[in-house]
Amino acid sequence: MSAPRPAEVRQFPCQGCGAAMHYSPETQALRCAHCGSQQPIPVDNQPIREIPLDAVPPVGRLTRYTYACQGCGAHIQSTETALRCQFCSAALVLDPTFSEQFLPQSILPFTVTRDQLSAILQTALKQHLPPTELAELAYRDTTQSTYVPYWHYTARAFVDYQGWYGPQDGPRHPLQGRSPLFELRDPLSIACRYMTKDEGSSPYTWYMDRLVPFRPEYLAGHHALPPDIDQREALQVTMPLGVQRRLNTAFADYLRKLLNGTPYTIANRNDDFSPTTAKLTLVPLWVAHYAYKGKDYRLFVHGQEGDVLNRTPPGPLGLGCTLTLFALLAGVVALLIWFLIAR
Numbered sequence: 001m002s003a004p005r006p007a008e009v010r011q012f013p014c015q016g017c018g019a020a021m022h023y024s025p026e027t028q029a030l031r032c033a034h035c036g037s038q039q040p041i042p043v044d045n046q047p048i049r050e051i052p053l054d055a056v057p058p059v060g061r062l063t064r065y066t067y068a069c070q071g072c073g074a075h076i077q078s079t080e081t082a083l084r085c086q087f088c089s090a091a092l093v094l095d096p097t098f099s100e101q102f103l104p105q106s107i108l109p110f111t112v113t114r115d116q117l118s119a120i121l122q123t124a125l126k127q128h129l130p131p132t133e134l135a136e137l138a139y140r141d142t143t144q145s146t147y148v149p150y151w152h153y154t155a156r157a158f159v160d161y162q163g164w165y166g167p168q169d170g171p172r173h174p175l176q177g178r179s180p181l182f183e184l185r186d187p188l189s190i191a192c193r194y195m196t197k198d199e200g201s202s203p204y205t206w207y208m209d210r211l212v213p214f215r216p217e218y219l220a221g222h223h224a225l226p227p228d229i230d231q232r233e234a235l236q237v238t239m240p241l242g243v244q245r246r247l248n249t250a251f252a253d254y255l256r257k258l259l260n261g262t263p264y265t266i267a268n269r270n271d272d273f274s275p276t277t278a279k280l281t282l283v284p285l286w287v288a289h290y291a292y293k294g295k296d297y298r299l300f301v302h303g304q305e306g307d308v309l310n311r312t313p314p315g316p317l318g319l320g321c322t323l324t325l326f327a328l329l330a331g332v333v334a335l336l337i338w339f340l341i342a343r
């Protein structure tokens with residue numbers, strides 16, 4: 001990783017008292033923690049920009065920035081494009097016009113609040129652990145509201161297939177052909193390595209009808225990870241997750257209608273997937289950390305719906321075991337440098 005660059009930070013001062021405002025998932029506006037006043041986030045009536053696939057800029061190596069906190073003077077090194085100061089909670093949002101990194105075109109703003117999250121986590125943990133074991137659990141107060149980047153495509157796909165169909169005990173008939181061209185709605189591929197392991201087990205569902213054009217205000221007081229998986233690589237690495245699932249559903253619907261529900265078996269199939277445009281979309285995720293019997297775990301909670309997402313991976317909590325959490329986060333979680341400021 002290259003030497004850190006000083007970050008230019010976008011400020012969101014309160015018009016009432018001048019304190020820094022944060023995006024509030026509760027009201028979906030900017031809110032001043034100091035005087036309580038609210039400021040609506042300007043509505044962008046422009047349609048969300050779709051970028052032709054060959055015009056999507058490549059994702060380079062992660063850039064490390066040095067954020068100088070206006071609130072307390074701390075200097076914080078991070079590759080994140082938005083974060084909260086660990087010392088004073090000030091919002092540090094990279095100025096989008098400053099970054100050479102590819103910036104998002106759209107965002108799903110957080111709607112689950114920190115208070116709601118506490119209740120969600122307590123319920124989830126009680127379901128997973130007997131009461132005697134809860135005492136073994138240590139909640140790490142590092143829970144973060146984090147925006148995670150996804151590649152978000154418009155795409156078409158078809159399937160060449162070969163097999164047979166016919167009733168269970170009846171004669172088999174050959175089945176061969178090419179499906180119609182399916183328009184795949186909102187196929188997503190994860191754009192950052194932080195998530196690939198957990199997304200691999202069961203791709204999460206995001207509610208794209210709430211997508212809005214990206215504005216940096218939505219990041220104020222929250223964390224945002226930059227993309228570190230190039231869109232070309234994303235198609236190879238994670239296409240089978242989001243895209244394959246959608247294609248399988250569309251193909252199964254097609255065959256069911258074609259064969260009037262007669263059982264069938266597909267022996268060979270060849271999928272052709274052609275994305276036409278791609279954009280970077282940020283989705284909201286609460287990331288909670290726990291220690292249990294000396295091991296660290298992370299738990300993802302859907303920032304729009306409050307569902308606990310990574311239930312299935314193995315581990316004593318059934319919550320997704322990440323022993324090397326901070327190794328995975330290397331280069332993402334802030335490295336902290338505290339400078340004494342001479343007066």
Ligand SMILES: [Zn+2]
Binds near residue numbers: 014016017019034035
């Ligand atoms: Zn204020």
Ligand SMILES: [Zn+2]
Binds near residue numbers: 072074086090
């Ligand atoms: Zn600070």
